[in-house]
Amino acid sequence: MSVSTATRSVVAAAAGCALVAVLASACNAPGPRGVAGEAQQLRVMVKLVRGSEDAVAIGAEASRIAGVRVSYAAATSAQWHALALHCASAAECDAAIARLRAANNIYQTVEIEGRKARLVS
Amino acid sequence: MRKLLICAAAAAATLVGPLSLQAPSAQSSTIARVIVKYRADSTLLRKQALSVAGQQTLQASALGNRIGIALDAGRAISDRSHVVIGRGMTSQQLAARLAAQSDIEYAVPDERKRIVEVPTDPFYASGPAVGPTSGGPAVGQWYLKPPAAASTAAHTAPAAINAEKAWDITKGSASIVVAVLDTGLRFDHPDLQGGNVLPGYDMISADSPGDFTSANDGNGRDADASDPGDFVTAADSTALGCAESNSSWHGTQTLGLIGATTNNGVGMASVSHGGVKVMPVRVLGKCGGFDSDIAAGVLWAAGIDVPGVPHNANPARVINMSLGGSGPCDAANGQAYIDAFGQANAVGAVVVVAAGNSGGNGVSIPANCPGAIGVTALRHVGDKVGYSDLGPEITISAPGGNCVNTAGGDPCLYPILTLTNKGTTAPVAGAAGAAYTDSFDASLGTSFSAPLVSGTVALMLSVQPSLTPAQVKSKLQSTARPFPTTGGTAGIPTCTTSSTSQDECYCPNPGVGITTLCGAGMLDARAAVASAAGVQAAISLTTTTPTANQAVVLTSTSVAAAGRTIASYQWTILNAGTTGATITGANDGSAVTVTPTAAGSFVIQLVVTDDLGTSSTTTLSVAVVSGVVTPPASTPTGGGGGGGGGGGAIDAGWLVLLLGAVAALAAIAPRERARRVALSGAWRRDRSRVRSDRA
Numbered sequence: 016m017s018v019s020t021a022t023r024s025v026v027a028a029a030a031g032c033a034l035v036a037v038l039a040s041a042c043n044a045p046g047p048r049g050v051a052g053e054a055q056q057l058r059v060m061v062k063l064v065r066g067s068e069d070a071v072a073i074g075a076e077a078s079r080i081a082g083v084r085v086s087y088a089a090a091t092s093a094q095w096h097a098l099a100l101h102c103a104s105a106a107e108c109d110a111a112i113a114r115l116r117a118a119n120n121i122y123q124t125v126e127i128e129g130r131k132a133r134l135v136s
Numbered sequence: 137m138r139k140l141l142i143c144a145a146a147a148a149a150t151l152v153g154p155l156s157l158q159a160p161s162a163q164s165s166t167i168a169r170v171i172v173k174y175r176a177d178s179t180l181l182r183k184q185a186l187s188v189a190g191q192q193t194l195q196a197s198a199l200g201n202r203i204g205i206a207l208d209a210g211r212a213i214s215d216r217s218h219v220v221i222g223r224g225m226t227s228q229q230l231a232a233r234l235a236a237q238s239d240i241e242y243a244v245p246d247e248r249k250r251i252v253e254v255p256t257d258p259f260y261a262s263g264p265a266v267g268p269t270s271g272g273p274a275v276g277q278w279y280l281k282p283p284a285a286a287s288t289a290a291h292t293a294p295a296a297i298n299a300e301k302a303w304d305i306t307k308g309s310a311s312i313v314v315a316v317l318d319t320g321l322r323f324d325h326p327d328l329q330g331g332n333v334l335p336g337y338d339m340i341s342a343d344s345p346g347d348f349t350s351a352n353d354g355n356g357r358d359a360d361a362s363d364p365g366d367f368v369t370a371a372d373s374t375a376l377g378c379a380e381s382n383s384s385w386h387g388t389q390t391l392g393l394i395g396a397t398t399n400n401g402v403g404m405a406s407v408s409h410g411g412v413k414v415m416p417v418r419v420l421g422k423c424g425g426f427d428s429d430i431a432a433g434v435l436w437a438a439g440i441d442v443p444g445v446p447h448n449a450n451p452a453r454v455i456n457m458s459l460g461g462s463g464p465c466d467a468a469n470g471q472a473y474i475d476a477f478g479q480a481n482a483v484g485a486v487v488v489v490a491a492g493n494s495g496g497n498g499v500s501i502p503a504n505c506p507g508a509i510g511v512t513a514l515r516h517v518g519d520k521v522g523y524s525d526l527g528p529e530i531t532i533s534a535p536g537g538n539c540v541n542t543a544g545g546d547p548c549l550y551p552i553l554t555l556t557n558k559g560t561t562a563p564v565a566g567a568a569g570a571a572y573t574d575s576f577d578a579s580l581g582t583s584f585s586a587p588l589v590s591g592t593v594a595l596m597l598s599v600q601p602s603l604t605p606a607q608v609k610s611k612l613q614s615t616a617r618p619f620p621t622t623g624g625t626a627g628i629p630t631c632t633t634s635s636t637s638q639d640e641c642y643c644p645n646p647g648v649g650i651t652t653l654c655g656a657g658m659l660d661a662r663a664a665v666a667s668a669a670g671v672q673a674a675i676s677l678t679t680t681t682p683t684a685n686q687a688v689v690l691t692s693t694s695v696a697a698a699g700r701t702i703a704s705y706q707w708t709i710l711n712a713g714t715t716g717a718t719i720t721g722a723n724d725g726s727a728v729t730v731t732p733t734a735a736g737s738f739v740i741q742l743v744v745t746d747d748l749g750t751s752s753t754t755t756l757s758v759a760v761v762s763g764v765v766t767p768p769a770s771t772p773t774g775g776g777g778g779g780g781g782g783g784g785a786i787d788a789g790w791l792v793l794l795l796g797a798v799a800a801l802a803a804i805a806p807r808e809r810a811r812r813v814a815l816s817g818a819w820r821r822d823r824s825r826v827r828s829d830r831a
Contacts, residue, residue, distance in 0.1 A: 056344065058428075060431075068443040086345060088428065089426070090428075090442060091431045092443070093443060099344060124472075126468060126469060126470075129426075130424040130427070132378070133318065133420055133459055134581050135386065135579070
């Protein structure tokens, strides 16, 4: 292998890695950094009727019911889980939440997740 | 004849039966000192041709004869009051016996008082010297001191929480853990090296998969609860949606108030005197934290498992949350907190939450959620500070720091001094980075009111770990001091239920038809801890089936607070009903024997007093069934069955025993009647004392 070939290989490999990293990032990061067509990210907390700790299954089921891509965010307990809805618009997120709330055999509660801050004056 | 037989048998049983009366366990070498004051009409005050000392010697002697204990007269206090000295029992026990005498106005233990211990931490008395841009406050940790008129010279203020006097009762138990849900902790602060800081946990998960902007530590949930800083850059501000800022070291500030090492000659003191364990649970990063991480932090802190997180081997009894946001706490917006607080409460964890600093609006979420002890902030004089939110969900108020309207750049006069770090973004490591907030870098907010309550609750649980969250809340409220109605800035109004924001205002005190907005009053740590330390009276019925004419044994199962002992017992039949029940033998032991003479039910009362002089009262209703007389030597023929059966032949042995018993009963009857009269007066006084303790 010549030096130039080796260099090209390294560059190609690096470019490949970078591409993979960019794609992975695009797939994972929601909202403004999310994939094309997912301009909105909305976090919700769901309370399952039947508790589960299977993050993959919880995310997949929510995605199926909501009709938008859903990524699993965090567990609070076996019943409560945080999910991120990836939507094209605010209206699409509203509709997705309505579908989740309608599935009351799966979800006892669906609430929009907020952030809390330290309380200094 | 049947009645006589039953009575005689009861008397015989009393005389010959192995009664399990337990005398007070005090050693005979114990010396009791009690201050007595005679009622003005006491026969013991009859003038003799003697000096005051001579008369009081006679009075002590006569008093001793009455209760069967040799008493000496001690120091005279007035013509109707002096010290009496006895032996073989504690001062509390002797005081209880003397208080039962009808012509004694009061009898209280003559106790030694110690000089109140003030911690050696230099900033407790006064902060660093005030310079042009740093130092102070001159009043030091004013908020922990006994309340007094506002005075910068005396370093006192009306809203101070009286922690100093709570430390006379307890300096905290290492078995109590306080979790601080906040930004994490600078573990290397020199004032946190007392061995009471637990590792805790970092509960901040990714903002989105692979994105740890909020966490600022490059990863998600893990066992490292150290605070890497929560500074917000311009890029962070755009991404997360909050204003640019330097790192706050907020978790170190709030945890320091609860658990900084105390009496170590370094820096500051903490509410718990450094005696309880403190545990950081990191839930806030840049621009705060998600509800899911915060609720998970609540559960984990309380010892409830969170998926994917190791079990917390040090469950917290107190959870401090100096955080919040706007909105109601209801099924649509706060159910996760409602559930988490409910689960935490159910396992015994008390959840304390700051009211919020939106400038006098409604209480923030989650302080407004059921299961939370919400805390509003007070100015040093005791009125609501302008920034603090308020509302009917609040339990109690505590100082939050205020500046007394100084001109811009002037030092803040009454901030809350606490721990911090010098780093503006990343922390400055080690002692070089350790710092304290002061009159210029002032800690102000309901964030600092809540830890004062959390630390107090930790002290309460240190002396009485069995308290439930509901009991803790009740005791905090019942021991709070009333809000002042004067002393605030001239012209300020009383706080109202208005939906508009309310700046400085006077908090309404509880009353009929009044909606409290700042809780029950101003936190008083001493009173709250003393209330928690009180004994809990309880009675156990030892006899399985109480039966007429048989001895019924009742035993005290009362519990004293940790580190305290029960000093005296006082049993009284409140209502004998149809049973004719009387106490047989001593009524001041840890067990008592009652002999009912007929079926029905009787009510017995037990008053226990601990070595702090705190009393607790309980009553028990005991059902008595009809008895069967069973002769001791032979079985009489006939009879049988319940309902006062018996009869049949009586042999000679039984008859002799019966006659002896009747004679003995006749002999003790007058004495017993007199004793019962005295006891009747005693319990009436005890009940009034208990009522006044509660008032």
